[in-house]
Amino acid sequence: MMNRTLTGIDASAKRATFATETGTEDVDYDYIHIIPPQRAPNFVRESGLHWADRWTDQGWVEVDMQTLRHLRYPEIFALGDVTGVPKGKTAASVKWQVPVIEDHIVAGIEGREGSAVYDGYTYCPMITRIGHAMLVEFDYHNNLVPSFPGIIAPLEELWISWLLKEVALKATYNAMLCGRA
Numbered sequence: 001m002m003n004r005t006l007t008g009i010d011a012s013a014k015r016a017t018f019a020t021e022t023g024t025e026d027v028d029y030d031y032i033h034i035i036p037p038q039r040a041p042n043f044v045r046e047s048g049l050h051w052a053d054r055w056t057d058q059g060w061v062e063v064d065m066q067t068l069r070h071l072r073y074p075e076i077f078a079l080g081d082v083t084g085v086p087k088g089k090t091a092a093s094v095k096w097q098v099p100v101i102e103d104h105i106v107a108g109i110e111g112r113e114g115s116a117v118y119d120g121y122t123y124c125p126m127i128t129r130i131g132h133a134m135l136v137e138f139d140y141h142n143n144l145v146p147s148f149p150g151i152i153a154p155l156e157e158l159w160i161s162w163l164l165k166e167v168a169l170k171a172t173y174n175a176m177l178c179g180r181a
């Protein structure tokens with residue numbers, strides 16, 4: 001359900017109330033999953049770095065979608081969730097964004113143009129049930145860009161995908177936080 005804001009929930013009756021563009025709507029549910037509003041932190045939204053004509057409520061930073069360089073302040077780059085690009089709000093995206101920004105900063109220091117490009121790499125590990133998951137990786141154009149082609153089929157529910165999500169990725173994320181991955 002799009003363009004609705006959850007305003008109330010009656011757990012005993014299993015009924016959710018939404019504000020819609022025309023009023024309110026009550027919806028009965030068996031299982032409910034709500035995505036909260038996504039926004040940049042206040043200091044980013046109030047920094048003057050955000051887009052003026054899109055994502056105005058979210059305040060994502062106005063960057064070139066390939067170089068991640070700010071469109072008005074070329075000495076500024078953005079990465080991670082605050083980045084104003086159409087895809088890539090995952091930690092795995094950050095792993096592909098860092099080398100791009102690094103390339104352009106080093107090139108700038110050396111007085112040349114960087115060449116690295118971020119293609120929108122986004123990663124959605126979806127646990128479908130215990131022991132089964134899908135590892136869907138895609139780019140700006142929704143092309144599938146599997147990290148393990150021929151080994152992990154992105155559109156199949158697999159045990160190996162579940163194992164990767166549950167066991168291997170935690171170590172990878174921790175390594176990223178320490179700058180080692």
Ligand SMILES: Cc1cc2nc3c(=O)[nH]c(=O)nc-3n(C[C@H](O)[C@H](O)[C@H](O)COP(=O)(O)OP(=O)(O)OC[C@H]3O[C@@H](n4cnc5c(N)ncnc54)[C@H](O)[C@@H]3O)c2cc1C
Nearest residue numbers: 041042043079080081082088089090091092093094123125
């Ligand atoms: C439920 C859930 C599951 C997810 N699962 C995955 C997954 O399996 N794989 C994956 O790749 N991605 C996943 N993601 C997405 C991933 O968590 C984010 O894309 C990633 O954390 C973005 O990193 P970031 O550093 O840009 O932002 P954040 O991780 O949000 O870090 C921003 C930091 O800035 C801090 N901050 C805010 N304001 C200030 C301030 N004024 N001063 C100082 N610090 C401030 C915040 O406290 C926060 O620590 C998931 C996200 C959610 C919500």
